[in-house]
Amino acid sequence: MKRMLFIMILLPVMIFAQGAGRYLNNNEVPQSFKERYFSKGDHKFFPMHVRDLWQYVYYDHDNDTLEYFENKIIKDTLVNNLQFFKMLKHYYLYYYRTDNEGVLRVLDTYDCDSDGITDEEFLGDSLDVPYQTMYHSYFDIVHIVRDTMWYVIDNDTLFTRMVFTIGGELFYTDRIGLTMIWPEQNEPIYLTGAIINGVTHGTLVGIEDEPNGIKPAKFELEQNYPNPFNPTTNINFTLPKDSNVRLSVYNLLGQKVAALMDKPLTAGQYHVTFNGSDLPSGVYFYRLQAGKYSQTRKMLLME
Numbered sequence: 026m027k028r029m030l031f032i033m034i035l036l037p038v039m040i041f042a043q044g045a046g047r048y049l050n051n052n053e054v055p056q057s058f059k060e061r062y063f064s065k066g067d068h069k070f071f072p073m074h075v076r077d078l079w080q081y082v083y084y085d086h087d088n089d090t091l092e093y094f095e096n097k098i099i100k101d102t103l104v105n106n107l108q109f110f111k112m113l114k115h116y117y118l119y120y121y122r123t124d125n126e127g128v129l130r131v132l133d134t135y136d137c138d139s140d141g142i143t144d145e146e147f148l149g150d151s152l153d154v155p156y157q158t159m160y161h162s163y164f165d166i167v168h169i170v171r172d173t174m175w176y177v178i179d180n181d182t183l184f185t186r187m188v189f190t191i192g193g194e195l196f197y198t199d200r201i202g203l204t205m206i207w208p209e210q211n212e213p214i215y216l217t218g219a220i221i222n223g224v225t226h227g228t229l230v231g232i233e234d235e236p237n238g239i240k241p242a243k244f245e246l247e248q249n250y251p252n253p254f255n256p257t258t259n260i261n262f263t264l265p266k267d268s269n270v271r272l273s274v275y276n277l278l279g280q281k282v283a284a285l286m287d288k289p290l291t292a293g294q295y296h297v298t299f300n301g302s303d304l305p306s307g308v309y310f311y312r313l314q315a316g317k318y319s320q321t322r323k324m325l326l327m328e
Contacts, residue, residue, distance in 0.1 A: 044082075044215035045227025046178030046204070048196070054175050054182065068184055068199040070152045071129045073110045073121060074222045075101055079202060080229050083214040093217070093230055096203075104132060104144055117247075117261055117294060122146075127153055131163045135296065137250070139257045152186045152197055163251070167191055176204055179226055191325075192248060201226060208248075244318040249299070249311065253325035256302035260285070260311060266292050268315035274299060275310045282309070290315075301326045 078097040085092045096114045103109070109120040109132060120132035129149030136143050147163040154160075158170045171187040176198040184199040196205040201221065206214040218227030247261040260272070270290045274283040282304060285297050299311070306328045312321040 044205070045218050046176050046216075048185065048205075049175040049177060049182070051173045051175070058182070062182075062184060067127055068153055069123075069127065070186065070197040070199060070202065071121070071123050071127070071150070072200060072202055072221050073098060073123060075099070075110070076220070077222065078220045078229075080217045080219070081206070081214050082217050082230075084212055086212075105146075107146075117296075121149065133163070135259050135298070137163070137257065137259060139298075139300070150188070150197070152188070176201070178204075191252065244313075244315055244320070246311075246313040246320040246322060248322055249324045253327040254301070255306075255327050257298055257300045258324060260297045260299060261294065262297075262313050262315075263294050264290055264292050264315055268292075268318070270295075271312075271314040272297060273312050273314075274301075275312065276304075277308055285311075 075098055078095055080093060080095045082091050082093050084090075096112060098110045098112050100111045101108055102111060102120070104120065107122060109122045112119050112121055118134070120134060122130050124130055128151045130146045131149040132143070133145050133147055134143050137147075148161070149163050150168065151158075151160060151162075152170060154170055156170065156172050160168050162168050167190065169189040171189060174185040174187055174196070176183050176185045176196070178198075178201065183201060185204065186197050188195045188197065191209075193206065193208040193211070195203060196207075198204045201216070201219055204216040208214070216227065218225065218229040220226075220229070243263070243265050245263040247263075249258045249260045251258060262272070264270070268290060270286055270288065271284075272286040273281050274285065276282050283299065283301075285299060301309070304326060306326050309324050309326060310321050311324060312319065
């Protein structure tokens, strides 16, 4: 609750030096403008076209630097006679589409529900819903849609929704997409710029067109998904060079309860599925050790 109040107090003066735009509270936008805006029809919080790209930046405290990464749509394809867009999202591949009501759908390519089916689809996000609507999605157990906000970019003022999740807050903007991520207990990740259907918004920094679209730059252990989970969850990590890798799970007492990996690996991106069906519900930690690199993250197993 304290964090929510802090965000709502801060929003009227949010102007991010690193970000592409700035946020406004609903009461900062004239009623006449809102009426004209909403009279134009449906909103597109999840624009999707081949070659769309979103660039984000965050502050890396360990190296005292600004770190950039991109999400981009690299192709479209038909699955079950439906058009999906293949997105390279921070080194990992996902298949998305929006249905006729503008709701985001995602393919279960990583078989998160462990049923052996990888071409079924799940709810990704649904934002054109009333204030305080709660729903489950593919990425988090609980999403709560907050009230109307606005985002000013390139002299346009665009409708925005703020979504509270287990892992933090997400800010989605009409016609742009995800404009900010505020992870729990971490600093915000800002949108610097985007290319939507051939039109550039904001400012893009050092975009390179790599042949294979994947070039790991550093060691990275991703937050598991879904989280909380029952009984399986997915853990992704990145190796910028060949390394001896150990991936283990510990309980709150620091006792190892699972050894997921212990072997040498070549540089690249890796995906591991953890099954906690033999463990009681509660908080666990998973730790990646690769050479001198070590990182630990928290996850929640729920019955």
